[in-house]
Amino acid sequence: MEIVILAVVIALVAVGAISGLVVSSRKKKQLPPSAPSTTPTITAPPAEPHVGDEAEEPREEPRRTIEEVELPEAEAPVVEEPEVIEPAAPEIEIPEPAAGRLVRLRARLARSQNTLGKGLLTLLSREHLDDDTWEEIEDTLITADVGVAPTQELVERLRERVKVLGTRTPADLRALLREELLTLVGTDFDREVKTESDPSSKVPGIVMVVGVNGTGKTTTTGKLARVLVADGKTVVLGAADTFRAAAAEQLTTWGERVGAYTVRGPEGGDPASVAFDAVKEGSEMGVDVVLIDTAGRLHTKTGLMDELGKVKRVVEKHGPLDEILLVLDATTGQNGLVQARVFAEVVDITGIVLTKLDGTAKGGIVVAVQRELGVPVKLVGLGEGPDDLAPFEPEAFVDALIGD
Numbered sequence: 001m002e003i004v005i006l007a008v009v010i011a012l013v014a015v016g017a018i019s020g021l022v023v024s025s026r027k028k029k030q031l032p033p034s035a036p037s038t039t040p041t042i043t044a045p046p047a048e049p050h051v052g053d054e055a056e057e058p059r060e061e062p063r064r065t066i067e068e069v070e071l072p073e074a075e076a077p078v079v080e081e082p083e084v085i086e087p088a089a090p091e092i093e094i095p096e097p098a099a100g101r102l103v104r105l106r107a108r109l110a111r112s113q114n115t116l117g118k119g120l121l122t123l124l125s126r127e128h129l130d131d132d133t134w135e136e137i138e139d140t141l142i143t144a145d146v147g148v149a150p151t152q153e154l155v156e157r158l159r160e161r162v163k164v165l166g167t168r169t170p171a172d173l174r175a176l177l178r179e180e181l182l183t184l185v186g187t188d189f190d191r192e193v194k195t196e197s198d199p200s201s202k203v204p205g206i207v208m209v210v211g212v213n214g215t216g217k218t219t220t221t222g223k224l225a226r227v228l229v230a231d232g233k234t235v236v237l238g239a240a241d242t243f244r245a246a247a248a249e250q251l252t253t254w255g256e257r258v259g260a261y262t263v264r265g266p267e268g269g270d271p272a273s274v275a276f277d278a279v280k281e282g283s284e285m286g287v288d289v290v291l292i293d294t295a296g297r298l299h300t301k302t303g304l305m306d307e308l309g310k311v312k313r314v315v316e317k318h319g320p321l322d323e324i325l326l327v328l329d330a331t332t333g334q335n336g337l338v339q340a341r342v343f344a345e346v347v348d349i350t351g352i353v354l355t356k357l358d359g360t361a362k363g364g365i366v367v368a369v370q371r372e373l374g375v376p377v378k379l380v381g382l383g384e385g386p387d388d389l390a391p392f393e394p395e396a397f398v399d400a401l402i403g404d
Contacts, residue, residue, distance in 0.1 A: 222254025
């Protein structure tokens with residue numbers, strides 16, 4: 001009985017389930033179709049490719065290694081040749097004419113050198129010229145580097161003439177002092193720088209410049225070239241100072257400024273060889289003057305002084321030297337006289353160039369060095385300017401000393 005009841009229940013459940021499925025199916029068939037949606041469908045734009053991205057396409061070939069890929073040959077870079085700029089030729093300077101240079105130098109000398117003369121005039125103008133006053137006059141002259149012997153001679157003549165003159169007006173005293181100083185300086189010397197050679201020899205005038213280090217020897221050689229060029233002469237420079245590294249460069253620069261050719265040799269080379277070549281080239285070029293700048297030798301070095309004598313002998317194989325100029329620094333005073341003596345023993349000095357004869361010099365060295373060597377001061381330099389070298393004129397020098 002229980003089995004029959006269980007079977008009936010199962011049968012009822014199954015019938016109910018089937019009925020539900022049938023009803024559900026009918027309801028679906030009766031529903032109307034759904035209305036289309038009014039909301040638009042938004043489609044995202046495709047992403048923009050980034051720089052360097054490439055579309056991935058299917059490869060028909062297998063990937064190759066870097067070794068298997070044939071790379072195109074790189075083109076050689078085009079190298080542009082640098083533009084070569086030729087150095088501009090140095091501009092030739094036109095030196096100041098001698099006349100204008102002398103006027104300017106006289107004025108400059110007058111402004112800086114009249115202390116000695118004014119001091120003497122002040123002493124001579126005293127009402128009583130006793131022994132003490134004459135001693136002061138002597139001290140003034142010696143302090144100005146005139147030298148002991150020339151000072152004693154000058155004072156002796158002044159004492160005698162003042163005694164004879166009697167009354168002494170300022171004009172009388174000035175005229176008296178000027179006359180005696182001119183006698184002391186010397187007006188009978190030939191002060192012309194000799195640069196003229198014998199035309200028949202076809203050898204230019206030869207000037208050798210000597211002196212110790214620091215006197216302005218190389219600068220003087222360059223300035224002398226300017227003076228000669230201003231006078232219409234052609235010049236060759238010989239850089240025979242081979243022991244000072246800057247000497248040849250310095251002289252070459254001076255030459256380029258006025259159009260003078262410079263002969264030079266290797267640093268530390270034989271000075272005599274350079275001097276010989278300079279005269280030889282000057283002869284071949286047909287120039288008027290050859291200026292030879294020698295090494296600034298210490299006057300205490302016997303071997304170096306002997307070498308200077310060798311330079312002179314070698315140069316004289318071409319022809320005689322027209323001038324041997326000794327350059328002295330006017331500010332060295334009595335030490336310059338020691339230098340002058342030694343140089344005069346080695347070479348025949350024919351003239352003196354006094355450099356730095358400005359307010360720092362005492363002026364009397366002109367008298368002392370001429371008395372020591374018996375040769376004239378031919379040129380003076382009063383400054384660092386390129387045209388601050390001029391012929392020495394005794395009258396202008398004395399007038400500058402005593403003032404107007």
